[in-house]
Amino acid sequence: MKSLKYILVCCLAGMALSLGADQRKNKAYEDYIRQYHKIAVEEMKRYHIPASITLAQGLLESGAGRSELARKSNNHFGIKCGRSWDGRTVRADDDAPNECFRAYRHAKDSYRDHSKFLRTGARYAFLFRLKITDYKGWARGLKKAGYATDPRYADRLINIIELYDLDRYDTKKGLEWIEEFPNPHQPYLANDMVYIIARRGDTFEKLSDELGISKKKLRTYNELPKDYQFMGGEIVYLEKKHRRATKEYIVYVVRQGDSMYSISQKFGIRLKNLYKLNKMEPDSPAPKVGDILRLR
Structure with a gap:
């Protein structure tokens, strides 16, 4: 006589086989997509990363926003601290115990940092030569570049994109934008x-x-x-300038053709703060070649 457990397993298996594709979809995933797809599209327009890839990575890395890292630290992409990070941090176990991860005030900040992380990472530079609609190339490229250690990482991203039709965000809205702006400005x-x-x-x-x-x-x-x-x-x-430069830029030696405004733009400092840092007023004489200006 077959055990009750065996019969139950068989029944469940039969039920699973009868389910359609729509019924296999996870409601938590669908809720996450509804909540964050607009942010992913905006990031695509600004940084030229397929929205489908951004959403799939967010879903996979954060467990549709339910991971502890996402819930408590708004980190949806599992980005670790790295040497350049000087923001909030949190510790969590990953490839090794007690690793350092970035923490954000809002989920949108995590999406923006993810875009910057890929856009400025030398090992990801080759991805930006791919078409924005080539989500398979992007998925395999991310794995090749070492974004994740999971050997099936690319396949997982592709499966998520295809099950939830995430590539519609690369075409329905994204492609219209690409057609209207065939030669967009490089960020x-x-x-x-x-x-x-x-x-x-x-x-x-x-x-x-x-x-x-x-x-x-x-x-x-x-x-x-x-x-x-x-x-x-x-x-x-494309965003508000800071009050001071980053840590690697403490002072600047004025060069030929420089102005206070051009220096403020070069280092992303608000003009009034650049004046303040150097105890100057807007009507002060322009700095001379060789003058040293404080940037932070």
Whole structure:
């Protein structure tokens, strides 16, 4: 006589075989996708990382936002501290006991840091030569670059993307954006902030449409007047500048052609704070070549 346990297992197996694809989907995953897909699309527009990849990594790394690291520290991508990180940290067991992980105030901060982590990591540079719709290439490339130690990491990402149709965010919204802006501005990073280099003929309106940032914010972030006309070559920040430079830039020796404004843009410092750091006023004489300015 077969055991009750055996019969139960057989029944459950039969039920599983009868389930359709939609029924195999995890509600927690679907809730996570609804909550974060807009952020993933915005990150794609700004950093050129497929939204499908970002969402799949967030789902996999955070257990759809239910992992302790995600719940308590808003770290959705399992990014460890690294030498350059000077923000909040938390300790957790991973490949080794008591490893250091980054901690964030909000989940959106984790998404932004994930984008910066990939965009500025030398070992991930080859990924940005792939099409933004090539999620399989991205998944395999992430594994090749060593993002995770799991030998099936790429397959897991691809399976998640295909089961939940995440590539629709690379095409339905993302592809429309790509078609409208076939030659988007390349994002760069300075002082832990993203920026682009303006081209001749750029306007606040054109940049606003491409980057999804209001004209007012672009002018405010870069301390520029409404009637400013881009000549090409200007640094344009996509987020508010900091009060001081990063730790590796303590002072700066003024060079030919420098101005207080150009220096503030170069190091991502608000102009008023650069004046304050150097005990200067906006109407003070311009710094001379060879002068040493404090950056923090």
